[in-house]
Amino acid sequence: MRSIASRMSVMSGEGALSVFARAKELESQGRSVIHLELGEPDFHPGPSVVESVAKALAEGKDRYCAVAGVPALREEIAVYLQRTRNLSVSAGNIVIAPGCKAALFFAMMSLLEPGDEVLYPDPGFPGYPSITLGLGAIPVPFELSCCNHFQPDLSEIAAKITRRTRMLLTNSPGNPTGTVYTDAVQRGLAKLAVKHDLWVLSDEIYARIRYAGEYISMLSYPGMEERTLIIDGFSKSFAMTGWRLGYTVAPPDVVTALMMMAVNTYTCVNEFIQYAAIDALRDREGATPHMVAEFARRREQFIHDLNEVPGFHCEVPAGAFYAWVDIRGTGVSAEEVCRILLEDAGVAAIPGAAFGPSGKHFVRFSFVSSVSNLREAAARIMKVSTAWQGSLAAR
Numbered sequence: 560m561r562s563i564a565s566r567m568s569v570m571s572g573e574g575a576l577s578v579f580a581r582a583k584e585l586e587s588q589g590r591s592v593i594h595l596e597l598g599e600p601d602f603h604p605g606p607s608v609v610e611s612v613a614k615a616l617a618e619g620k621d622r623y624c625a626v627a628g629v630p631a632l633r634e635e636i637a638v639y640l641q642r643t644r645n646l647s648v649s650a651g652n653i654v655i656a657p658g659c660k661a662a663l664f665f666a667m668m669s670l671l672e673p674g675d676e677v678l679y680p681d682p683g684f685p686g687y688p689s690i691t692l693g694l695g696a697i698p699v700p701f702e703l704s705c706c707n708h709f710q711p712d713l714s715e716i717a718a719k720i721t722r723r724t725r726m727l728l729t730n731s732p733g734n735p736t737g738t739v740y741t742d743a744v745q746r747g748l749a750k751l752a753v754k755h756d757l758w759v760l761s762d763e764i765y766a767r768i769r770y771a772g773e774y775i776s777m778l779s780y781p782g783m784e785e786r787t788l789i790i791d792g793f794s795k796s797f798a799m800t801g802w803r804l805g806y807t808v809a810p811p812d813v814v815t816a817l818m819m820m821a822v823n824t825y826t827c828v829n830e831f832i833q834y835a836a837i838d839a840l841r842d843r844e845g846a847t848p849h850m851v852a853e854f855a856r857r858r859e860q861f862i863h864d865l866n867e868v869p870g871f872h873c874e875v876p877a878g879a880f881y882a883w884v885d886i887r888g889t890g891v892s893a894e895e896v897c898r899i900l901l902e903d904a905g906v907a908a909i910p911g912a913a914f915g916p917s918g919k920h921f922v923r924f925s926f927v928s929s930v931s932n933l934r935e936a937a938a939r940i941m942k943v944s945t946a947w948q949g950s951l952a953a954r
């Protein structure tokens with residue numbers, strides 16, 4: 560009988576996309592919507608990056624190319640990681656992929672056997688448990704709790720490690736909480752990984768979007784070189800979401816496996832895009848620091864405004880561009896808050912359960928809109944908050 564493979568029924572989609580679809584529907588009816596649902600910077604790469612694509616195409620760089628990525632890009636990524644993360648990795652440890660999501664998928668497919676357990680942050684990027692389940696492995700969440708300022712709890716993680724634990728997934732700065740893991744937490748996670756001989760998949764896609772301090776990669780800690788894979792890319796730090804470009808930094812045997820994945824799936828990533836990415840990494844126009852400075856301004860304004868809304872509580876995120884708002888004080892569910900915000904106020908945000916069960920009482924707003932739009936969004940939210948203030952008064 561013809562049927563869809565059972566693995567497809569255990570995988571899941573992303574909450575942001577369904578909110579986006581409804582927001583678009585409202586807009587097509589003439590309603591004004593402020594889009595704070597997608598994790599997509601409202602910036603574009605600088606003119607020199609765009610010119611590089613045109614130049615690469617004019618030079619005929621539109622062929623099949625090296626499976627692991629063009630050598631010049633792999634070398635530039637090594638230089639970039641040294642400059643921005645103080646890491647010494649060689650170009651031979653880097654494999655280019657069509658986006659971070661693909662890099663994550665291929666890394667997990669290369670390393671996991673059915674029945675293996677994967678520790679991952681909850682709330683976290685929805686792809687982590689979905690890909691794990693799709694591969695027949697078992698997702699084991701560790702909670703990022705507000706009591707712990709959304710830092711991983713080392714004792715909880717230690718207690719959840721079993722004989723079958725194969726991989727620890729980390730994401731700092733994290734989606735959706737914006738948490739930057741402390742040095743002590745990362746050191747503790749590294750010790751656990753060494754003690755139990757785990758793979759560590761460190762999703763560092765937001766590494767450049769931080770508001771203070773130096774970035775410390777999971778790869779920097781003792782014993783991590785042979786077990787750590789860094790996933791990073793161009794979607795967030797260089798506002799290149801639609802370019803679909805990411806990469807994995809991995810030990811040599813994993814590089815061989817990832818190349819086998821590439822040969823059997825995408826063959827290679829667009830050659831002209833890879834050449835333009837070299838220009839993005841050099842960032843001669845200062846596009847990344849400029850964007851992060853603008854996110855910092857928005858963060859200051861928007862988190863302050865959100866904390867004025869009755870029933871809302873939001874910690875100031877140390878990285879990424881998300882406001883993760885505890886809505887327990889409203890007395891209504893996160894789904895209901897988001898429904899009121901979208902339908903009555905024209906503000907699109909995502910109920911936190913889209914990021915895992917621990918997100919149940921939260922709402923995620925992306926501050927990917929101008930300060931004036933964010934001020935307008937906050938004013939609209941304040942106006943409709945009367946909807947739940949009634950239920951608060953009745954309690």
Ligand SMILES: Cc1ncc(COP(=O)(O)O)c(C=O)c1O
Binds near residue numbers: 733794
């Ligand atoms: C934590 C995290 N990892 C990975 C991705 C996927 O990134 P890409 O657009 O490069 O596939 C995202 C995108 O939202 C993300 O938030």
